[in-house]
Amino acid sequence: MKKPRIAAAALAMLVAVLLLSGCGAKDGNIKIGEVTRSVFYAPQYVALEKGFFKDEGLNVELQTTAGGDKTMTALLAGQINVALVGAETSIYVYQQGAEDPVINFAGLTQTDGTFLVAREDKGAFDWDQLKGSIFLGQRKGGMPQMAGEFTLKKHGIDPHGDLELIQNIDFANITAAFASGTGQYVQLFEPQASIFEKEGRGHVVASFGTESGKLPYTVFMAKQSYIKNNQEKIQKFTNALQKAQTWVQEHSPEEIAQAIAPYFKDTDMDILTSSVKRYKEQGTYAETPAITEEQWNNLQNVMESAGELKEKVEMQSVVDPAFAEKAAGDVK
Template sequence: MKKWIRTGMAVAGIALLASGCGKQAEPLEKVRVAEVTRSIFYAPEYVAIEKGFFEDEELNVELKTTWGGDKTMTALLSNGADIALVGSETSIYVHAQGSDDPVINFAQLTQTDGTFLVSREKVENFEWDQLKGTTFLGQRKGGMPQMVGEFVLKEHGIDPHKDLDLIQNIDFANVANAFASGTGDYVQLFEPTASIFEKEGKGHIVASFGTESGHVPYTTFMAKESYMNKNDETVDKFTRALYKAQQWVDQASAKEIADVIAPYFEDTDPAIMETVVDRYKSQGSYATDPILDQEEWENLQNIMDEAGELPERIDHDTLVNTSIAEKASKE
């Protein structure tokens, strides 16, 4: 009798195994994301991928770095990407050109500027007035780093075009090299370059533009309105996964975050990565939810207006959809 029971169980097991082998798992939906640059500043994005939050939502995020706002927006508008991670100012520029398929901001990733003021010489008790009469190596004209940089200088009573020698005709990728080669007394740099320069004795971090400028939608996930209308469930899933990552980053230590995103920065010293993550966390650069609110939107436009780069003032509701992020934050 026991022999027959064992035989029956074996047959049932084989049948079950065969059934399992024959069943195909549903393929994950591919979402093509173009990021404006590769940066520790975007840690929650990489956490969402590495921790499987996108996969949990049955999404396969195909990430590519497009190196520049213009190239990123071109990829999005030409259907080379489904979603773009780039500064919200680009959606305003596109709208001003009369696009009949507006680019909609639906999930905010970072909520402050990500650059730091680095001096060539060590400065004790730094005051912003010390910039007057110096050579300042800034960022490309029309981009958020440059606009925020000038906004902060003006907030401290400095006219960037009169009170110092402002250099802003160097490509983003070459700014750090120009400073390292001897150009400028001060420079506006992203991490981890700022911390690397400090460690190597090439410069000294004296101030944070992110702390000085307040909350602003510095980098946001956006998509064409037509894509969002046709793929509303996909955008919901994407935003839910992002929110999970934002919450995880908010609760995790700098070392835990640095360990998770390490595969994206293989050439960066782990200790530097941890320092950078801690710096961004402590100044509140990583948004803890994906909601781009009215106040942040107005602050962005004020900064653009002050820089003379705002083509026209756009209502928050025209280019920002908060309903998706609000829904994700409540689930």
């Protein structure tokens, strides 16, 4: 009569072991929602492709949630754990009085990633050429649009008075809209800007990244409650990002393009390479995940200029620097 009891006890122990091992696997899972698929985010793809996340014991699942509003909705709804999106979205959530605010814990890019693309080549570019033109802009309140307006104002152009600004086209459809004939100028990320140049559909005439200065343009963020309950996981995530950022700094555009190619299967290698080169040359890719006070202040200046900032938000209210600081010190 004792053998069945022993067998039952052994079975119970086996089930417990399987449950515990399952929990361990689950603990390493992180779902990321990226605001768009772009060469702009090269260090993220490097971290995935080079196995830096796996080296930290993480199983990262990446999905594209087109547009900052959709990405933030997915994060707040718990459909993703971590969002890769503009830092301004965390300010919007904070200013709405959220009980569980969104916290920025690691920066990926430190400049705007869009380029001004003109439909016609008019020779030497002057910003005054935009006056009276039809400009296909980005979503109101999003960082691309705010950085664009900030730049135009810097050059003495009223974005809502000196040109016809189109902002009613969904983020995912802007490229197609310009390709079909809408607008004389458009604001595009890479590799779309380089693709248009190669196809003869447009000409890159200026960089909004160079013009608008350094700011925490795209960051990894999560709900405060998630970070509190998953501090070790967030640290491992940030460590992997630091490894990828260092790798990108130390390797050539050609090598980076080869590494991220699986995420851009329909893009020619020469286009990938030229896109990466543009971003590297203007210092777009952050060297560490740290978000600085200077960058944060510039971000709010850009938002204020666009009329999208109710009041200044102290950096410590929505930024946790601890993970980036530890990664910068520990990761070699």
